[in-house]
Amino acid sequence: xxxxxxxxxxxxxxxxxxxxxxxxxxxxxxxxxxxxxxxxxxxxxxxxxxxxxxxxxxxxxxxxxxxxxxxxxxxxxxxxxxxxxxxxxxxxxxxxxxxxxxxxxxxxxxxxxxxxxxxxxxxxxxxxxxxxxxxxxxxxxxxxxxxxxxxxxxxxxxxxxxxxxxxxxxxxxxxxxxxxxxxxxxxxxxxxxxxxxxxxxxxxxxxxxxxxxxxxxxxxxxxxxxxxxxxxxxxxxxxxxxxxxxxxxxxxxxxxxxxxxxxxxxxxxxxxxxxxxxxxxxxxxxxxxxxxxxxxxxxxxxxxxxxxxxxxxxxxxxxxxxxxxxxxxxxxxxxxxxxxxxxxxxxxxxxxxxxxxxxxxxxxxxxxxxxxxxxxxxxxxxxxxxxxxxxxxxxxxxxxxxxxxxxxxxxxx
Numbered sequence: 050x051x052x053x054x055x056x057x058x059x060x061x062x063x064x065x066x067x068x069x070x071x072x073x074x075x076x077x078x079x080x081x082x083x084x085x086x087x088x089x090x091x092x093x094x095x096x097x098x099x100x101x102x103x104x105x106x107x108x109x110x111x112x113x114x115x116x117x118x119x120x121x122x123x124x125x126x127x128x129x130x131x132x133x134x135x136x137x138x139x140x141x142x143x144x145x146x147x148x149x150x151x152x153x154x155x156x157x158x159x160x161x162x163x164x165x166x167x168x169x170x171x172x173x174x175x176x177x178x179x180x181x182x183x184x185x186x187x188x189x190x191x192x193x194x195x196x197x198x199x200x201x202x203x204x205x206x207x208x209x210x211x212x213x214x215x216x217x218x219x220x221x222x223x224x225x226x227x228x229x230x231x232x233x234x235x236x237x238x239x240x241x242x243x244x245x246x247x248x249x250x251x252x253x254x255x256x257x258x259x260x261x262x263x264x265x266x267x268x269x270x271x272x273x274x275x276x277x278x279x280x281x282x283x284x285x286x287x288x289x290x291x292x293x294x295x296x297x298x299x300x301x302x303x304x305x306x307x308x309x310x311x312x313x314x315x316x317x318x319x320x321x322x323x324x325x326x327x328x329x330x331x332x333x334x335x336x337x338x339x340x341x342x343x344x345x346x347x348x349x350x351x352x353x354x355x356x357x358x359x360x361x362x363x364x365x366x367x368x369x370x371x372x373x374x375x376x377x378x379x380x381x382x383x384x385x386x387x388x389x390x391x392x393x394x395x396x397x398x399x400x401x402x403x404x405x406x407x408x409x410x411x412x413x414x415x416x417x418x419x420x421x422x423x424x425x426x427x428x429x430x431x432x433x434x435x436x437x438x439x440x441x442x443x444x445x446x447x448x449x450x451x452x453x454x455x456x457x458x459x460x461x462x
Contacts, residue, residue, distance in 0.1 A: 079117065084386075090106050112462070116455070118454045126138045140177060153165045190224055209260055212258075227243075266316075284296045285354055290348060310329075327366070330391065367389070419461070430453075434447040
C-alpha cells in the first residue's frame with residue numbers, strides 16, 4: 050500500500066489545469082470557460098483574472114458577489130486492484146456551494162492606480178469511496194481552500210497597464226482510509242487505517258500586464274509557486290507485527306508550481322469579442338511526496354506510511370476560447386476549454402482519478418440599471434475515460450464529469 054497524504058490532494062487542487070482545480074470562480078468566468086483575461090474591464094472579477102485591466106475601468110467602485118454550485122458525478126472504476134479482483138466500484142456523488150467576492154476601487158493618485166481584492170475558492174472539493182478495496186486507499190479526501198488576493202495596478206501608458214499582488218492561500222483537509230492489504234514483507238494480510246487532518250497558510254505573488262487597443266486586447270498573468278508547509282495530526286493504526294498505533298504530529302513541505310496565462314481578444318464588431326487563452330501550469334516541479342512524523346510511528350506504520358512516493362507530474366496546457374456579445378441591456382457569453390491532466394499513468398490512484406477533458410459553457414448578464422446587474426451561467430466538463438495500468442491498478446476510470454452553475458450580483462458605486 051502506498052502512502053496517500055493530505056498535501057497530495059492540496060497539491061492537485063490549488064493550481065492544477067485538471068484534477069480538482071476550480072479555474073472558474075466567478076459567474077463570467079463560468080460562462081466563458083475562464084477566457085476572461087484579455088477582455089475584462091467592466092466587471093469586478095478583473096481583480097482576480099487580470100488585475101492590470103483595472104486601470105481601464107471607469108472611475109467608480111466595482112463589487113461582485115457570486116455563488117456557485119459544483120456537482121461531481123460518481124466515478125466508476127472497473128478492473129483489478131493490487132492484483133485482486135476484478136472489481137466494479139463507484140465513488141460517492143459530491144455537491145458543493147462555493148462563494149466568491151471581487152472588488153475594484155475607484156482611481157487612486159495621479160497614475161490612475163487601482164486597488165483590487167478577491168476572495169475565492171480556487172480548488173478543493175472531495176472524493177469519497179465507501180467500498181473496498183477503493184476505501185483502503187481513499188475512503189475520504191476532503192479539502193477546503195480559500196485564497197485572498199490583494200492587488201494594485203498602475204497605468205504605464207495610454208494603452209498599457211501593470212499589476213502586482215499577493216496570494217494568501219489557506220487550506221484545511223481531511224484524509225481517511227481503512228482496509229485490508231497484503232504486504233509480504235510484513236507477513237501477508239493485515240489491516241491499516243489512517244485519519245489525518247492538517248492546515249496551512251502560505252503566500253506567493255502574482256503579476257499581470259494588459260494592453261488595451263481599439264480592437265485588439267492582450268493579457269498576461271503569472272501566479273508564482275507557493276511552498277505549502279502543512280502541519281497537522283495523523284492517527285495511524287495497523288495489525289501488522291502485533292499491532293501498533295500512532296497519534297501525533299505529521300508535516301510535509303511541497304511546492305505548488307507557477308502558472309502562466311497568455312491571452313488575446315479581438316473585437317470583431319463593437320459588440321462581439323472573441324478571446325483565446327493559452328494557460329501553462331508548471332507541475333513538473335512536483336516530483337515526490339514525503340511525510341514527516343515525530344519518529345515514534347514504529348516499524349510497521351513506518352513501512353506502510355513513511356516511505357517517499359514518486360509523483361513525477363508533467364507540465365500541463367489548457368486552451369480556452371470565449372465569445373462575448375453585448376446587446377442593449379443583456380450580455381451573452383459562451384466558451385469551450387480543452388484541458389489536460391498532469392497525473393501520469395504510473396502514479397494515478399483513487400484519490401485523484403484525473404483525465405483530460407473538454408468543457409462547454411454558456412451564460413449571460415442583465416443590466417438592471419446603471420449600478421446593478423445580475424448574471425447566470427453554467428459549465429459542463431466532460432472528462433475522458435482513462436485506462437490505467439500501474440503497480441496498483443489495472444482497469445478503467447469513467448464518468449468523472451463535472452457541472453458548474455453560478456449566479457452573481459454586480460454593483461457599481
